[in-house]
Amino acid sequence: MNTDKHGCFSSSFAQLSPLSAALGVCPRPTWRLAGEVSSTQRRDKVNMEGKGVGSGEMQEVAVIGAGTMGHGIAQEFARSGHRVALHDLRGDVLQGAMARIEINIRACCEAKLIALEDVPAVLGRIRTTADLGEAAAEADFVVEAVAEDLALKQDIFRELDRLCQQHTVLATNTSGLSITRIAAATTRPDRVVGTHFWNPPHLIPLVEVVRGDETSDETTALACRIIERMGKSPVVVHKDVPGFVGNRLQFALLREALAIVEQGIASVADVDTVVKTGFGRRLAVIGPLETADLGGLDVFLAIARYLLPELDCSTEPPALLAQKAQQGKLGSKTGEGFYRWTRAKAQAIIAARDGELMRRLRQCNNGE
Numbered sequence: 151m152n153t154d155k156h157g158c159f160s161s162s163f164a165q166l167s168p169l170s171a172a173l174g175v176c177p178r179p180t181w182r183l184a185g186e187v188s189s190t191q192r193r194d195k196v197n198m199e200g201k202g203v204g205s206g207e208m209q210e211v212a213v214i215g216a217g218t219m220g221h222g223i224a225q226e227f228a229r230s231g232h233r234v235a236l237h238d239l240r241g242d243v244l245q246g247a248m249a250r251i252e253i254n255i256r257a258c259c260e261a262k263l264i265a266l267e268d269v270p271a272v273l274g275r276i277r278t279t280a281d282l283g284e285a286a287a288e289a290d291f292v293v294e295a296v297a298e299d300l301a302l303k304q305d306i307f308r309e310l311d312r313l314c315q316q317h318t319v320l321a322t323n324t325s326g327l328s329i330t331r332i333a334a335a336t337t338r339p340d341r342v343v344g345t346h347f348w349n350p351p352h353l354i355p356l357v358e359v360v361r362g363d364e365t366s367d368e369t370t371a372l373a374c375r376i377i378e379r380m381g382k383s384p385v386v387v388h389k390d391v392p393g394f395v396g397n398r399l400q401f402a403l404l405r406e407a408l409a410i411v412e413q414g415i416a417s418v419a420d421v422d423t424v425v426k427t428g429f430g431r432r433l434a435v436i437g438p439l440e441t442a443d444l445g446g447l448d449v450f451l452a453i454a455r456y457l458l459p460e461l462d463c464s465t466e467p468p469a470l471l472a473q474k475a476q477q478g479k480l481g482s483k484t485g486e487g488f489y490r491w492t493r494a495k496a497q498a499i500i501a502a503r504d505g506e507l508m509r510r511l512r513q514c515n516n517g518e
């Protein structure tokens with residue numbers, strides 16, 4: 151990692167990992183998923199579209215927070231041809247983030263998702279900095295990905311509002327906090343929007359684009375365009391509701407899963423098996439409303455009549471969840487949650503998940 155004249159950490163291939171060193175210098179800065187237009191082609195298209203909100207160009211991006219989500223979001227912007235300033239509070243966190251990006255890229259190369267010769271250019275588009283002002287100064291589009299804490303996010307948005315150019319769009323990766331309340335810390339609530347990437351951001355196509363009460367149509371459209379240019383799938387959430395769409399659906403399922411275990415209807419492992427080997431297999435291909443249409447709405451209405459009154463509708467966190475948390479059984483990070491975990495077991499299940507996600511991405515890229 152180098153430090154440039156601004157005191158920024160910038161990646162240099164020669165000093166990055168053995169992977170980067172082995173890759174050498176790529177004369178043409180492109181990196182594409184198989185079957186995708188090159189990032190140079192994408193950027194050329196961007197260049198023709200003008201500059202500022204309402205135009206297509208959002209070439210300079212800043213990502214604030216380089217943790218679980220921030221490093222992957224930065225990687226995705228760089229892959230799609232944007233220059234990215236990745237900001238966090240400390241140099242060692244930033245170095246760790248670059249190392250994680252390289253691990254992601256190595257896995258994607260091995261899965262034949264990206265061309266090896268495109269990698270150095272992508273890494274070269276990411277610079278890291280512990281100086282928020284430096285990250286913000288040139289940015290056209292900022293994605294904040296710090297911890298899920300409203301006061302912290304408001305502080306950062308207040309600062310970004312002061313430090314960024316007038317046209318800059320400020321986006322937050324919050325999982326479900328109010329976009330309107332975050333935007334209220336700025337003088338540009340019309341140019342504040344939610345861009346909710348899903349974990350792992352380099353492998354999940356969905357990004358929920360969430361409108362605050364004052365988010366303009368222009369800002370919403372611009373966020374959608376920039377996400378489409380990443381090869382991802384933006385979905386506009388029209389109301390600033392807690393949990394947006396994805397987490398509302400996910401937590402409805404979790405509430406019922408916990409109720410089934412609490413009532414002794416099925417074991418923890420069997421609930422997971424029902425989802426993984428049953429309707430979960432279908433969900434990646436057809437959504438719940440498509441499923442209803444295919445099953446027949448008369449059939450679904452009949453089932454809804456007798457089943458909905460039986461489902462859990464409590465508004466308190468499930469007792470089983472609260473009890474585990476009180477006991478310090480927080481899941482894989484403490485070695486026990488609903489299951490017992492070792493580090494190796496957690497790594498194996500994440501590798502299996504990512505392998506399947508990469509297989510699906512490859513299928514999509516090949517138009518299958």
Ligand SMILES: NC(=O)c1ccc[n+]([C@@H]2O[C@H](COP(=O)([O-])OP(=O)(O)OC[C@H]3O[C@@H](n4cnc5c(N)ncnc54)[C@H](O)[C@@H]3O)[C@@H](O)[C@H]2O)c1
Pocket residue numbers: 214215216217218219220237238239243294295296297298299306323324325326346347348349
């Ligand atoms: N982890 C997930 O699965 C997931 C999925 C979707 C959305 N999100 C959301 O994304 C956001 C980030 O989550 P995460 O899991 O990446 O968190 P994380 O804790 O892994 O990373 C947060 C990073 O922000 C940095 N940070 C804290 N204060 C800062 C400041 N003042 N300035 C700059 N950097 C600062 C921390 O050093 C850390 O590296 C949250 O809003 C979260 O709800 C998380």
